[in-house]
Each structure stands twice: as structure tokens, then as C-alpha cells.
Amino acid sequence: MVFLADKAQGRDNNLNLLRMIAAMAVIVSHAWTFAYGRGISEPLKDLTGHTLGSYAVAVFFAISGFLITGSFQYSSSHRRFLLSRALRLFPALLVNLLFVAFLLGPLVTTLPWGAYFSMAEPYLFVIRNLTLVKLEFHLPGVFETNPYTAVVGSIWTLIYEVLCYCGVFVLGLIGVYKNRWLATGCLLGAFVLWSVLKETGLPVPFHEKVVLGLALPFAIGSCFFVWRERIPLSLGLVAALFALAVLCFDTLAFYPLLMLAISYASFWVGYMPGGWLLNYNKLGDYSYGVYIYGFPMQGLAMWLFGPQTPWENILYSVPMTMVLSVISWHYIEKPALDLKPSRKPKAGAAAAEALSARSGQSPQSGSARHNKG
Numbered sequence: 001m002v003f004l005a006d007k008a009q010g011r012d013n014n015l016n017l018l019r020m021i022a023a024m025a026v027i028v029s030h031a032w033t034f035a036y037g038r039g040i041s042e043p044l045k046d047l048t049g050h051t052l053g054s055y056a057v058a059v060f061f062a063i064s065g066f067l068i069t070g071s072f073q074y075s076s077s078h079r080r081f082l083l084s085r086a087l088r089l090f091p092a093l094l095v096n097l098l099f100v101a102f103l104l105g106p107l108v109t110t111l112p113w114g115a116y117f118s119m120a121e122p123y124l125f126v127i128r129n130l131t132l133v134k135l136e137f138h139l140p141g142v143f144e145t146n147p148y149t150a151v152v153g154s155i156w157t158l159i160y161e162v163l164c165y166c167g168v169f170v171l172g173l174i175g176v177y178k179n180r181w182l183a184t185g186c187l188l189g190a191f192v193l194w195s196v197l198k199e200t201g202l203p204v205p206f207h208e209k210v211v212l213g214l215a216l217p218f219a220i221g222s223c224f225f226v227w228r229e230r231i232p233l234s235l236g237l238v239a240a241l242f243a244l245a246v247l248c249f250d251t252l253a254f255y256p257l258l259m260l261a262i263s264y265a266s267f268w269v270g271y272m273p274g275g276w277l278l279n280y281n282k283l284g285d286y287s288y289g290v291y292i293y294g295f296p297m298q299g300l301a302m303w304l305f306g307p308q309t310p311w312e313n314i315l316y317s318v319p320m321t322m323v324l325s326v327i328s329w330h331y332i333e334k335p336a337l338d339l340k341p342s343r344k345p346k347a348g349a350a351a352a353e354a355l356s357a358r359s360g361q362s363p364q365s366g367s368a369r370h371n372k373g
Helices: 015-036 043-048 052-074 078-108 113-118 121-131 154-173 180-200 206-226 235-247 254-271 275-282 287-305 310-337 349-359
Strands: none
Touching (some): 015 052, 015 254, 015 275, 015 287, 015 310, 052 078, 052 154, 052 206, 052 254, 078 113, 078 121, 078 154, 078 310, 180 206, 206 254, 235 254, 287 310
16 A cells, blocks of 8 residues: 655655646636626536635645645754745745736736826735735726736735745644644644534634635645655545545535545645656746736736637637746746755654654654655
8 A cells, every 4th residue: 555655755746737737727717707707707616616716726725735844844944944935935926916017017008108107006016915915906907998807816825825834833833743643633623613613604704714714725735744654545535535525515514525535636646646747847837837927817818819708718828827937937936946045954854754653753854855845
């Protein structure tokens, strides 16, 4: 039997490819809104209650929970961990926002350039969205004739990802990851809180509701890391988990079981298939670029080509998105990641790893590969 720990080593995996597919799924999901306007979602939501984009985001958060937990455990210092997280997200986001506000915006706005650049909105657009605190999705005069006028949108999940990173950091500082059962207890606590709020129908502010929803796959991925020596990778188990979720479709257990099934399936796909699929890793990790550039390029496609079907929007926007994401990875993201301090593995890594396998404790040191680390 193959266990997750057996495969979660080195760079020979499909996680980059899986994240790329998830990023493309977000573009597909948004195409209905771009083509027909706000309030219109793709057919999958009518069937399952969730959009393809929400499933894709769950994949991102499950993988991130696994890798970020491992990154904290294996990081040689807290400073390195925090700096690595910042370098992964913010340099590419800053360039994306500058591109949208000061290149794309002036080219498509209905306002004269002088008026556009004299307004505060483009500058606040960059500042607010870079801080992730109070997002601004529109620019003056931009995409006004589109069915959906937002210029950016996908970045709304980034603040919740950062909050999950902070959760890992805090839990790591207080020693939660030293014990598998304690870490699992935190996951169960999040599930119980989500269930109580869902069952009672208590009014929950939007941000808190979203945090709980996205924290669940992230926490599952985190627990998968601490239990990786005990988690088998089986295609039959993938099918069983999805079947169980479907059987519980109209119950409170559906969403948590669905998140568990999606998370487990993500790691099976990420680590089990080999062969020619692994060649994708030679290209680069373009998923983040696709995620942040897809939305404005879908809006640009509508502006350039006029009324179109969702599939035409996908066809027109993906090539532009790919060009920008490739540039972003090779000239922004990868160079930024290279600025991280060199890792100095902690002493006793092998002994800690061996001890963890026997005692149920997660290692506090070691060396392993983390795609997004």
C-alpha cells in the first residue's frame, strides 16, 4: 500500500499541473458571468449548489494547507517562513495591479487619459487591493459596456489564504503541530463551529462565513500533512469519499464530506499518476499568474470582441492570460522566490522524521519539497 508520505517527497509530482487545471477552471466558471452579467452562473451550480470555481478554490486551499503546514514545520526560522509567504503572493500581485490600473485601464477607459490619471481611484485601486483589506474591483470608465464591469475579482480569496497562513503560524508557535491528535482536534473544532452556525441559521457576517468555508479544505490539507505517514493513496477511496458525499447531498454533512473528497482526490491526482504528466514541471508554475490575470483578460475579451458566449469568452481570454502568466512566472514570481534566504536544515532532521513515524508526532525539522514554499 502506498502512503501519502511515500510520495510527498521531491519534485516528481503533479501539483503544479493540478493547480494549473484549477486556475483554468476558475476562468471557465467566470465565463458565464462575463458573458451574461452578474447573477448568472454556470450550469454546475444548478446541479450541485456550488460553482466550478468554488471547487477549484477548494483544491487550491487543500493543497496549500498541506504545503504551508509542511513549510512551517521544515522552515529554518519563523522569519524565513513569513518572508517566503510574502514573496510568493505580493510581488506578482503588485505587478498585476499596476498593469491593470496603469496600462489596461487607460487603454480601455471611456475617460480622457488626463482625467483618468488625475483621479484618485486608480491609485487607491492598487493600494487597497495590495493590502487585501478593502478590495476595489472597478476602475473609472473601464469595461463600462461589458455585461459585468468588474476589472479584477479572483483576488478576493487571497486575504483568506493569508489568514490561513497566519493560522498555521499561530498554531505552529503554540506547538499544535507537535501532536497529530491536537492538530486534528483543531480541524474538528472548525467543523463543529461551521456546523453549529449552519444548523442554527445564526446571522454570520460575510467574511466570517467565507473564512469558515475556505478554512475547512485548508485545515483538511493541514491534517493530511501531519497524518501523511498513515494516509493511503487509493483510487477506490477517492470514489468512496465522493459517493459518500453524494449520499449525504441534502444533509449538513454534504459540504464537509465534499471538501474531504476533493482534498483527498487532489492528493491522489497530485502524487499518484506519473509518466509523461511529470514533464509539465519543466515548464514552470503558471497557476498563480493564470489566477490573477484571468479575470481582467476575460473582461478585455468582452471589450474587444463584443457580445459572446461563455465558451467564446474562454477561447478569447485564455491565450492572453497564458502569455501574461508565463511572463509573470519567469520574470516576477520565480525571481522573487529566489530572494528567499537560503534554507539551513535544522539538526536532527532524519531522527525527528523517524521518531514521528513511530510516535505519532510531527517532525519539527527536516527537508522536503514544497511546490509553493
